[in-house]
Amino acid sequence: QKExxxxxxxxxxxxxxxxxxxxxxxNSAFQYFMWYRQYSRKGPELLMYTYSSGNKEDGRFTAQVxxxxxxxxLFIRDSQPSDxxxxxxxxxxxxxxxxxxGAGTRLFVKx
Amino acid sequence: xxxVTQTPKHLITATGQRVTLRCSPRSGDLSVYWYQQSLDQGxxxxxxxxxxxxxxxxxxxxxxxxxxxxxxxxxxxLSSLELGDSALYFCASSVRGGGAEDTQYFGPGTRxxxx
Numbered sequence: 001q002k003e004x005x006x007x008x009x010x011x012x013x014x015x016x017x018x019x020x021x022x023x024x025x026x027n028s029a030f031q032y033f034m035w036y037r038q039y040s041r042k043g044p045e046l047l048m049y050t051y052s053s054g055n056k057e058d059g060r061f062t063a064q065v066x067x068x069x070x071x072x073x074l075f076i077r078d079s080q081p082s083d084x085x086x087x088x089x090x091x092x093x094x095x096x097x098x099x100x101x102g103a104g105t106r107l108f109v110k111x
Numbered sequence: 112x113x114x115v116t117q118t119p120k121h122l123i124t125a126t127g128q129r130v131t132l133r134c135s136p137r138s139g140d141l142s143v144y145w146y147q148q149s150l151d152q153g154x155x156x157x158x159x160x161x162x163x164x165x166x167x168x169x170x171x172x173x174x175x176x177x178x179x180x181x182x183x184x185x186x187x188x189l190s191s192l193e194l195g196d197s198a199l200y201f202c203a204s205s206v207r208g209g210g211a212e213d214t215q216y217f218g219p220g221t222r223x224x225x226x
Contacts, residue, residue, distance in 0.1 A: 032212075043113065043201055043217035044154070051212070088154060092209070098167050099144075099215065103153035 003027050006089055006102030015111050019076040023089035023102045026070065030091040030100075033065050035074045038086045038104065047087075048074065079109045114138065115218035117202050123224045129190040132221045134202030136183055142166070142208030143185040144215060145177055149198040160185055161208035192225045199223075 006023045013019055021035075031052055036044035048063040050056045050072075056063045062075040072091075076083055089102040114137035124130055136143050145157040156169035160179035171177075174192075179185045189196060199222050203215040 034214075036217075041220075041222075043115075043203075043219050045113065045217065046214055049212065049214065098156060098159070098169065100156070101146075101154040 001026060004089065004091060004100050004102045007105055008103050010106040010108055012108040012110060013079055015079060015081060015109055017079050017109070019079050019083070019107060019109075021074040021076075021087050021089075021105050021107070023072050023091075024070055025072070025091060025100075027091075027093070027100075028067075028070065029093040031094045032092045033063070033072050034090040034092075034099075035061075035063055036088045036090060036101075038088060040085075044088055079107075081109050081111045083107060084109050113216040113218065115202060115204050115216055117200075117218040117221050119221060120219065121222045121224075123226065124192060125226055126192055126194060128192050128225075129188065130192065130223065132187040132189070132200050132202075132223075134185045134187070134204075134218060136185070136202075136204030137216055140204035140206050140216070141183065142205045142213075143179055143183070144203040144205070145171075145185070145187050146201040146203065147198050148201060148220075152198075154201070157187070159208065166208055189223070194225050197223055197225045 035048045038044040053067045060077045064073040086104040088104040092099045116135045142161045157171040159167040199220045202218045207213045
């Protein structure tokens with residue numbers, strides 16, 4: 001079993017839809033949770049960063065962490081065609097240096 | 112632009128050969144990470160250096176090696192290349208190399224094709 005599980009998709013939605021992307025994990029020591037966006041043939045770029053449980057909002061993006069369920073989510077409101085990319089979740093323990101990435105979910109937003 | 116540079120952008124070589132990938136971290140970042148990304152494996156952590164010293168090792172093959180130089184740039188050496196080594200290789204850098212709110216910034220990657 002992988003430490004981080006993420007549905008690879010693809011996920012296809014119409015423009016303006018609310019998108020929900022999710023990851024589950026098995027290591028209860030993870031404390032730092034991140035979402036990266038990766039456009040085709042580009043390097044991943046950090047979108048959101050959350051410490052421990054709770055919600056964090058940045059514009060159209062909201063990240064949620066539920067440590068009791070070992071489940072994290074990224075919501076994208078009013079999705080745009082420019083949001084079409086692969087979204088990778090990533091997480092790390094408090095004293096750890098190794099960041100574990102999910103496999104990534106490919107998202108297509110249709111105009 | 113993340114500030115992390117990687118060269119070359121593309122590399123085509125034959126099985127059994129050896130190649131070197133180069134990474135320059137963002138100004139001020141002390142830590143460098145190497146990742147391999149292939150279609151069926153996702154983003155796999157290979158190795159991390161902090162200020163010239165190896166800090167963490169992931170799923171790096173014995174045929175692969177890396178180092179970080181005094182000017183903090185890093186090189187990833189891949190030898191005895193096999194078809195399965197064809198992938199995107201990303202370098203990332205961060206300020207502290209771990210701990211609270213230490214964000215990794217990724218370079219544009221090197222696409223390696225082994226024929």
